[in-house]
Structure formats: structure tokens, C-alpha cells
Amino acid sequence: MSATAAPEVPDAPVAARRARLWPMATGTFAIGFGSYVMAGLVPSVSADLDISVSQVGTLVSVYGFTYAISTPLLTLVVGRVPRRVLMAVALALFALASLGTALATTYTAVAVLRGLSAVAAGGFTPTATVLAARFAPPGQRGRAVATVFGGLTTATVLGAPAGNLLGPVLGYRGVYVLVAALALVALASVLLLVRAPAPVPGAEPGPEVAAAGPVGPVGHRRTLPVLVGLTLLVSMLETASALMVQTYSSPLLTDLGGLTGALLSAVLLAYGIAGVAGNVVGGRLADRFGAARSIVLALSVSTVALLLLTPATATPWTALGVFALWGFAAWAMNSPLQNVLLTLAGRHGQLVVALNSSIISLGTGIGALVGGWVVAGPGYASLGVAAAAVMLVAVLVVALLARRPAVAAV
Structure with missing residues (x-):
């Protein structure tokens, strides 16, 4: 499906615009779940890779610091990439890195893959946030952004408890196969449902206004x-x-x-x-x-x-x-x-x-x-x-x- 599909008509129903927020919320949920579930998988990862609990903790740090450093840099590098394409590539990379985490047999390999997951997350979450604001009808930007962030919020709530529950049953490898599947579901929904929005009449100036220069005094x-x-x-x-x-x-x-x-x-x-x-x-x-x-x-x-x-x-x-x-x-x-x-x-x-x-x-x-x-x-x-x-x-x-x-x- 082409990334340059015809833009939606300006008078597209509000309900249709809201519906297109859910694929992005699904993506933030998949990414958030893959990030926060590690906290509940510490015993499983420690036993499977034969590493200490403190080493498992460093995997969380690798993800966090990689995300912090790579996200603004990535935004500068891919600034001209169409947002739908960027989100799709980010979700695909996140799914591959999660599947790789499930298959990896050494601590070093898992650490590298967690870093790649962080880079992918940095390509998706800010992009989805900005696009959500563009989809919003006049006066509803807050709700649009909250919908996309709702996926991340829910993942924050469920991540660690789900890891505690699923780790003993599926092992950490099975859990990360599940994470990869969630990312693929989000990828499919983005490709099928998300289109670049046309300007909404009467909407507030959004973050994508390509002005020739700044306005105001x-x-x-x-x-x-x-x-x-x-x-x-x-x-x-x-x-x-x-x-x-x-x-x-x-x-x-x-x-x-x-x-x-x-x-x-x-x-x-x-x-x-x-x-x-x-x-x-x-x-x-x-x-x-x-x-x-x-x-x-x-x-x-x-x-x-x-x-x-x-x-x-x-x-x-x-x-x-x-x-x-x-x-x-x-x-x-x-x-x-x-x-x-x-x-x-x-x-x-x-x-x-x-x-x-x-x-x-x-x-x-x-x-x-x-x-x-x-x-x-x-x-x-x-x-x-x-x-x-x-x-x-x-x-x-x-x-x-x-x-x-x-x-x-x-």
C-alpha cells in the first residue's frame, strides 16, 4: 500500500479521524509493553541467560539511555521521511528486535537488541504523537494526544504484572514473541488505516505547519x-x-x-x-x-x-x-x-x-x-x-x- 495515497477530504467525519488514532495507540501499547515487561521478567531472563539480576537490570538501562540519546538525533535525520512510512519502519524494526530478543542466547546479543528496540521506539512514539495532533478536529487536540498516549499508559500499568504472570509460563522468550506479534498487529493497522491528514478547516495551527518563517513579533x-x-x-x-x-x-x-x-x-x-x-x-x-x-x-x-x-x-x-x-x-x-x-x-x-x-x-x-x-x-x-x-x-x-x-x- 503506497505511502503517498490520496489525502482524506477535509470534511472527513470526525469519527473516522478518531478511528485512525487507534492504530497509533496500538503501536504505543506494543512498544510500551515491550519496554516495561522486562521489569517482570527479571527472574526468567536471569535464569535463562545465566546472568545476575544486576546484569538484567542493566538491560533496562541500555534501553533507557539508548532511547534518550537516539530519539532526537533520529528525528533530525529522518525529518523528511513521510510519517506513515517512518511509523511502519519503526514498528517493523521493533518487531524484528523483539523476535531477536526471544532467540538470542547471550547477554551481549540481548543488550544490542534492546538498544535497537529503543531506536525503533524513538522513531514511532514522537511521530505518532505529532500525527495525532494533526488528526484532531478543532478543540480536540488534547483528547487525540491522550488517545495515543493511552496505549503507553496502559502498557505501563500492565507491563510488569504481565511479566510476572507470563514469565513462569512462557519464559522470557515466549513473552518477547508475544511482543513481536503485538508490534506486527500495530504495523498492519497503521498500513491499513492511517493516512496523512489534510488540513481541517478552522483547526488550530498544528505542529506540521510548514511556515516560511516564524510569525508574531x-x-x-x-x-x-x-x-x-x-x-x-x-x-x-x-x-x-x-x-x-x-x-x-x-x-x-x-x-x-x-x-x-x-x-x-x-x-x-x-x-x-x-x-x-x-x-x-x-x-x-x-x-x-x-x-x-x-x-x-x-x-x-x-x-x-x-x-x-x-x-x-x-x-x-x-x-x-x-x-x-x-x-x-x-x-x-x-x-x-x-x-x-x-x-x-x-x-x-x-x-x-x-x-x-x-x-x-x-x-x-x-x-x-x-x-x-x-x-x-x-x-x-x-x-x-x-x-x-x-x-x-x-x-x-x-x-x-x-x-x-x-x-x-x-
Whole structure:
């Protein structure tokens, strides 16, 4: 099927445009699942490859750092490649790398293949995000981006538990065959259903506007890179704050609340399910009340939830409630923040989204590292407060950004 098929007519039904978001959501789910399932496969990989648990952990680091470095570079190199073609190639490469992971017999081979998977993921996720914004009818960009991110959110929730469940049954090799199959399903749906969208009458200027030059007063144009940089800083701070706690959630709940087994799983699952709901609601809030206000609200609620984290461990029910509140708020800010970045970036939207993906990977590493320092020093009881302090800085930065007309108008 040709990548240069005739574009859809401008008055294509809204339902048809929304339907074309689901192949991209399927792709982000396949990629996210292949990324997060490794956390649940640690015992299986360790036993099958005869390597230590710490070496299995480095496979996660290989993926994360490769993604952080390669994604913006890849965006610069393939900037002129049609988006449908780029997504198809990325999904095909991800499927091949996942199948290779299932067949590999050495740690080095698996590490290389995880790196290739990260490169493929970097080619798909930012592209799908930008294209989702282009598909959106007027006033519905937040929901469109949230739909595509919903695949990644769901994969984040299901990845590690699915690895724990399927690892003993299928082995890590069988699980990665499943990942490859999911990527192939996403590839087929992209080839069959996704077309480059024609401009929508009355739609907001999207990230693909190929303007001859920047618009607006010269002073305004000069402040845009600063605004983009500050928005990326918010993304990094929010991710670092979340990962300070998320990385150590299980031992924190066990140490402070004595939660183990089914109770521990229930609290962690509540965080994930609430995160899926928050992702959906966050997109709708951005469309209705503006992205900047939605981000401030989400980050403020996250800050309160983190402050309540330690006292909430007094009972399983309060722990479940606070973790659910935190998960909802933490994921509700994703779609609004993407909207701000896409609007500020203009025709450089895909590069900025790629940079944000790298920033998130950087924030993940920083959060896990700083959280480890807190655990080794003051202890688990101080983890929520420390993370809330970082989140509060993000709230203050967004509050300042919201005063700028370019951000307030999103």
C-alpha cells in the first residue's frame, strides 16, 4: 500500500479521524509493553541467560539511555521521511528486535537488541504523537494526544504484572514473541488505516505547519525557545519526582505499612488504573480549560498526594486511596504538556516531542538515583516529602509559564 495515497477530504467525519488514532495507540501499547515487561521478567531472563539480576537490570538501562540519546538525533535525520512510512519502519524494526530478543542466547546479543528496540521506539512514539495532533478536529487536540498516549499508559500499568504472570509460563522468550506479534498487529493497522491528514478547516495551527518563517513579533519569537526549554524542565522535574517514589514503591509500602502479597499488588494496581483514567481526563481538561491550567492542577494534586504518602501507609485503604490519587494526577498532566510543547514548537513539533521523550528518560534516571539516596539516608518515611519538594518546583515553573500569552492560549 503506497505511502503517498490520496489525502482524506477535509470534511472527513470526525469519527473516522478518531478511528485512525487507534492504530497509533496500538503501536504505543506494543512498544510500551515491550519496554516495561522486562521489569517482570527479571527472574526468567536471569535464569535463562545465566546472568545476575544486576546484569538484567542493566538491560533496562541500555534501553533507557539508548532511547534518550537516539530519539532526537533520529528525528533530525529522518525529518523528511513521510510519517506513515517512518511509523511502519519503526514498528517493523521493533518487531524484528523483539523476535531477536526471544532467540538470542547471550547477554551481549540481548543488550544490542534492546538498544535497537529503543531506536525503533524513538522513531514511532514522537511521530505518532505529532500525527495525532494533526488528526484532531478543532478543540480536540488534547483528547487525540491522550488517545495515543493511552496505549503507553496502559502498557505501563500492565507491563510488569504481565511479566510476572507470563514469565513462569512462557519464559522470557515466549513473552518477547508475544511482543513481536503485538508490534506486527500495530504495523498492519497503521498500513491499513492511517493516512496523512489534510488540513481541517478552522483547526488550530498544528505542529506540521510548514511556515516560511516564524510569525508574531520578533520579541515573541525570541522567547519561544525559552518557553520550550522551561516546559521541558517541567517534564523532567515531574518525571524525576514520580520516579523517586515509583521506583521504590514496593519496599516503601512494605517497610512503612507492612503491605505484602495481594494487598501490595492491589495498591500498585490502583496507581496504574487511576493513571489510565487520569490520562483520558487530562486530555479532556486541556481541551476545555486550557493546557496550562490543567498542568498546574495536576501537578498541585500530585504534590499533595506525595505529602500524604507516608501517613497514608497507616492502613491499606488510605494507602490505596492516596496512590490512586497520585497516579491519576501524575498521568493527567501528560497530554496537556504535550499540547503546550506542540503549540510552542510549531513546525519543529516532532523534534521537540522527541526531546521531551529524552528528557523523560533523563528524569527517570535522576529520580531513581535521588530516590536511592533518600532511602539510604533519611529512609522511606522521607521519600514522599522529598518527591513533593521537587514536584512543587515544577508547579512554580508552570505557574510562571502560564503568565505568558503563548502558553496561556494553548
